[in-house]
Amino acid sequence: MSIKLRLTVMSFFQFFVWGAWLITIANYWFGTKQWDGTQFGAIFATMGIAALFMPTLMGIIADRWVNAEKLYGILHLLYAGTLFYLPQVNDPQQFFYVMLLAMCFYMPTLALSNSISYTALTEGKYDLVKAFPPIRVWGTIGFIAAMWLVNLSGNKATAHQFHIAGAAALALSLFSLTLPKCPPKNIGGEKKTLVQSFGLEAFKLFTNYKMASFFIFSMFLGAALQLTNAYGDVFLDEFKFYPKYVNLIVIKYSTIIMSISQISETLFILAIPFFLKRFGIKNVMLIAMFAWVLRFGLFAYGDPDSGLWMIVLSCIVYGMAFDFFNISGSLFVESSTSPQIRSSAQGLFMMMTNGFGAVLGSLVSGWVIDYYFTLRFTDANGLANYLQTDTTNELLGKFIHERGSSILPDGLLSAEILLKDWHHIWLAFAAYTLVIAILFAVLFRHKHEKTVS
Template identity: 50%
Template sequence: MSIRTRLTVMNFFQFFVWGSWLISLGGYMGSQLGFSGLQIGSVYSTMGIAAVFMPGLLGIVADRWINAERVFAVAHFIAAGALIAATRVTDFQTFYSLMLINSLFYMPTLALSNSVCYNVLTRREFDVIRSFPPIRVWGTVGFIVAMWAVDLLGWTKSTNQLYLAAGAGLFLGCYAFTVPPSPPFLDETRKKKLASSLGLDAFILFRKKNTALFFVFSLLLGAALQITNAFGGPFLDDFKSTYPDSFGVQHPNLLLSISQISETFFILLIPFFLTRFGIRNVILFSIFAWVFRFGLFGLGNPDNRLYLLVLSMIIYGMAFDFFNISGSLYVEKVAAPKIRSSAQGLFMIMTNGFGAIIGGYGSGWVVDHFTSSGGVRDWPNIWFTFAGYALALALLFLLIFRNKRIETNQASTPS
């Protein structure tokens, strides 16, 4: 098996693990465990808590002392064990604790997976820029395949989704030991200060007003990323009494997977949009796409308005990709080369860390606010509230980043 094929398999299962439960677990927690909206949101916020510091900590271990593929493997073993344990509990506190453990060890593997690929490709003298994207795209395929498998097997409301994720994680942990080694670069990494290894150098970027405001928007937009992950499943499940035989109720993961499929197409459109409209406008398109993403959910249903839900899934590709890719490029522009990696890590912390925490708890509070004492959720008002939040961000972005100010930042570190 070639190096590229072996790394492709690793990326496929890396995201297969996540896709097995990320989209459907909210439905399981709501319908089978009886968790409230705030409780569901808090479980999803564990990924944000983990993303704040665990990638940096395990990254230090892989950079300084232990081969990256071994750290990657052990992290998957622990995360899988937590998922297996979570299948056997029904009380919120224990379930939350186990999912927190899973997040603490799964989230760092997202970065470690990239590190292993970069190290192996570099050591084998591949062109990383040309070789990695075709490998990474199979991660998205793995995520979609997992979603479809859980749906077609009827496991969207079952603990079997967690067993499937755990099984794939255990396989991947074992498989990682067969990947070419990625030993630490001892001379370079042991000379780095702890602050540099944790990515804290990049906080100097907050001394530039425009860049600081961008990172604040990254945090606020990051809050939107978790909303449909956590509540897309419960939303469709609540139609089981009115449209029990509809496609969306029968196959929620298949419907929601259109979002991930859309991602793969919008990634290909990013170069055209960036060239034609610039980073500022592409980010603005992303924010307005979130408005339509949530608004169409509020207007649609899985029966006679299924087309509105499908359109929302398609728009998700623009909402997700345009901000994440364009935002990353903006950070690349404003960060000096010596803090480039730290700056990208800071971008991830703001969006997938603090943003996800705020999104998890905030969305849970909104859902509970629009839930009656009898447990009936007012989904149109829930989604319109989220759409209003995104619209407010879009208007603020227009006011703050006027005259293409976001395009004219110089790539320098403030002194």
């Protein structure tokens, strides 16, 4: 099997094992388990907490002591075991700790998979900007395949999504034995400083203004990515509470509609070499930021009926928003650092985006949504008017019952019912990314030499 084919298979399963549950876990949490919404924000924060230290730590180990592909396989084996255990957890607090453990095993593999690909392609004398995106695109295809499998098999709200992901992670762990060897770049006999001995050279990148500003803005943009992962599918799913939308196919297959975002990724990934060579990292990142603004703005005004085109267009725009930030950023870090700190530099990028960025996005957005954009209903008529129906509607009665409430003789609800104000939530997210884009345009300094090839 050729190097490119092996890296392609690795990329496919790297994201399959994530896509099998990332977009649908909200349905499992709110629908099957019926756990508290505030606690759910903490579940998504586990990715950020793990990414704060694990990608950098594992990157240092791969740079100094252990082959990257061996470490990669071990981590996926541990990730698989944790996923198999997760459905047995029936307490939300315990679920948090088990998910945190799973993320400690998984998050470093995102950076390690990049490092393995870059090492193998460099040693094979390939042009990274041209060779890597067509390989990475299969990761997106794997993510889509997992989403479709879970949705079409009727498991988007069941524990089987974790079983599917666990089985694939186990297979990937075994497949890692076939990956190209990526030994540490640790040259014996050299006299090393304490920083070099512990593999901390990558942190020196923060002393460079361009790299430091790039990492900081990556953190803020990483927060935007977590917003769409955490709330995208549940946003569409909540339209089922509106009688006028309940029978639309979009509601039943909301995960497949959201997968348009990943399908779009496959196209924009292949455009990265052209855009990077012609426009440079600053302009490509700016395009990504304004794409995020459009993504959230379209969600704010979209709906599953007459506004379906806005939701679909938002999903298409997502491909540009994600790829031009995440993959172009990874290539920029690779081209701006030495092979000796390849894995730890990629880990550092992952720490800023999926670490600090994820924590910022998950925790702050959860607080803002609960405090500013949560609608509280104590009157049945008020709730019925908001959902564009009346109190005699059977669907409304079922919804109220599922929320642990009932309609009292005086028309009041026996328990308060909460709904999210999605329109203003998405507008707030759009405003946030617009501010980040403007600041990035002013503060990030990078001179690009245009090339056409």
